[in-house]
Amino acid sequence: MPNEAPDPTADVRERPAADDVRRIYLQKDGPMLVEGPVEVQLEDGGVATSDRFRVALCTCRRSRRYPWCDTSHRRRRRDR
Amino acid sequence: MSDEPTGPMLPQDRGPVSAAMIGALRDGGPPAVGEAAATADPYGDDLQLALYVAYELHYRGFAGVDPAREWDPELLRVRAVLERRFLDALRADATAHESATAALDDLLVEPVGGDGVPHVLERSGTRSQLREYAAQRSLYHLKEADPHAWVLPRLWGRAKAGMAAVEFDEFGGGRAERVHAQLFADLMADLGLDTTYGRYVEAAGAEMLAVVNLMSLFGLHRALRGALVGHFAAVEVTSSPASRRLAGAMRRAGAGPAAEFFYDEHVEADAVHEQVVRHEVVDGLLAVEPHLERDVAFGIDATGFLDDRFGERLLSAWQAGESSLRRAIELDLVRVP
Numbered sequence: 569m570p571n572e573a574p575d576p577t578a579d580v581r582e583r584p585a586a587d588d589v590r591r592i593y594l595q596k597d598g599p600m601l602v603e604g605p606v607e608v609q610l611e612d613g614g615v616a617t618s619d620r621f622r623v624a625l626c627t628c629r630r631s632r633r634y635p636w637c638d639t640s641h642r643r644r645r646r647d648r
Numbered sequence: 649m650s651d652e653p654t655g656p657m658l659p660q661d662r663g664p665v666s667a668a669m670i671g672a673l674r675d676g677g678p679p680a681v682g683e684a685a686a687t688a689d690p691y692g693d694d695l696q697l698a699l700y701v702a703y704e705l706h707y708r709g710f711a712g713v714d715p716a717r718e719w720d721p722e723l724l725r726v727r728a729v730l731e732r733r734f735l736d737a738l739r740a741d742a743t744a745h746e747s748a749t750a751a752l753d754d755l756l757v758e759p760v761g762g763d764g765v766p767h768v769l770e771r772s773g774t775r776s777q778l779r780e781y782a783a784q785r786s787l788y789h790l791k792e793a794d795p796h797a798w799v800l801p802r803l804w805g806r807a808k809a810g811m812a813a814v815e816f817d818e819f820g821g822g823r824a825e826r827v828h829a830q831l832f833a834d835l836m837a838d839l840g841l842d843t844t845y846g847r848y849v850e851a852a853g854a855e856m857l858a859v860v861n862l863m864s865l866f867g868l869h870r871a872l873r874g875a876l877v878g879h880f881a882a883v884e885v886t887s888s889p890a891s892r893r894l895a896g897a898m899r900r901a902g903a904g905p906a907a908e909f910f911y912d913e914h915v916e917a918d919a920v921h922e923q924v925v926r927h928e929v930v931d932g933l934l935a936v937e938p939h940l941e942r943d944v945a946f947g948i949d950a951t952g953f954l955d956d957r958f959g960e961r962l963l964s965a966w967q968a969g970e971s972s973l974r975r976a977i978e979l980d981l982v983r984v985p
Binding site: 581582593598599601618619620621622623624632633636637638639642643644645 | 756757758759806813816817821888889892915917919920922923928932
């Protein structure tokens with residue numbers, strides 16, 4: 569089946585997923601959320617595994633616990 | 649009904665209100681509080697300990713106290729007066745945002761070169777400061793995720809499913825040895841602390857009691873479900889970066905593998921929990937009950953306000969070269985494990 573064009577008005581969180589579909593949540597300023605458990609094949613070899621119900625995969629490449637998000641994507645501010 | 653055979657000991661009172669509450673539990677009679685409850689400092693040791701003791705009846709109770717007193721109307725009447733004073737003070741002093749999004753956005757920015765307790769412990773924390781921190785925080789962590797479970801019957805749909813999923817993780821995903829409260833007990837053992845539930849209540853000042861009382865207050869009242877969700881969101885959003893610093897502090901001080909693991913686990917777990925709580929629990933609750941928006945914001949603000957007060961107590965004591973614990977048990981804690 570070919571890819572379907574994105575529907576800009578839909579929100580899957582308000583309806584159940586089909587049994588054979590794994591839901592992934594993308595966001596501009598944050599990790600990719602994937603329903604677990606997962607195995608992640610790393611580019612330089614090696615596999616990271618997690619049995620959490622959901623995992624947060626780093627997309628900014630700043631995480632010190634890559635491939636898992638450690639919130640290093642957050643904006644930083646000098647005051648306070 | 650028979651008295652609890654085991655459990656924490658009743659603590660020493662810290663003034664007339666806590667004396668009345670503790671005396672009532674010890675003697676089996678009603679609390680003779682008089683006017684003191686209506687005038688006590690809402691953040692002070694006396695009121696906060698009285699509230700802590702009243703709430704503890706809903707968790708594990710006290711050795712020698714009839715467990716049925718959890719629902720004693722006389723105790724609940726006094727508790728309600730104390731809660732009103734605490735809540736009124738917090739609404740006046742802590743409220744800073746009108747929307748959940750605005751309150752969370754402020755937490756999602758990391759200060760550069762911050763000067764909070766995790767920053768200080770990471771840079772220069774001594775083993776004895778880590779022990780003081782863990783002893784006081786044990787009042788929270790040995791109840792970790794417990795009062796938050798009380799909100800589950802009051803949620804529905806996405807909010808309920810998201811909350812239950814995060815709680816499942818907090819409670820070890822079905823494995824007793826992975827329950828976060830157990831992981832904290834393991835950390836305490838690494839630091840040579842006594843892991844007995846309630847052991848460090850006497851060591852904790854009013855600021856730490858207030859942190860624990862806040863989550864009990866929000867958890868026990870359905871009317872405050874929005875504030876409980878806001879509180880939980882604030883905890884999860886701030887936990888991951890703080891845990892990374894505290895893991896570094898434990899490593900630098902050579903605290904031990906369990907001490908490092910507790911915070912390492914929270915770096916990754918809470919990076920996920922933050923996302924689920926914001927997108928499923930907060931958004932899910934407000935989609936169904938939009939009128940709770942200000943309550944969610946209040947829960948976030950009140951959590952930050954009380955955490956900051958606790959942090960200030962620690963840092964001001966340490967800067968003065970003193971212990972942050974209440975003086976009474978200082979010697980007990982420096983005993984070599």
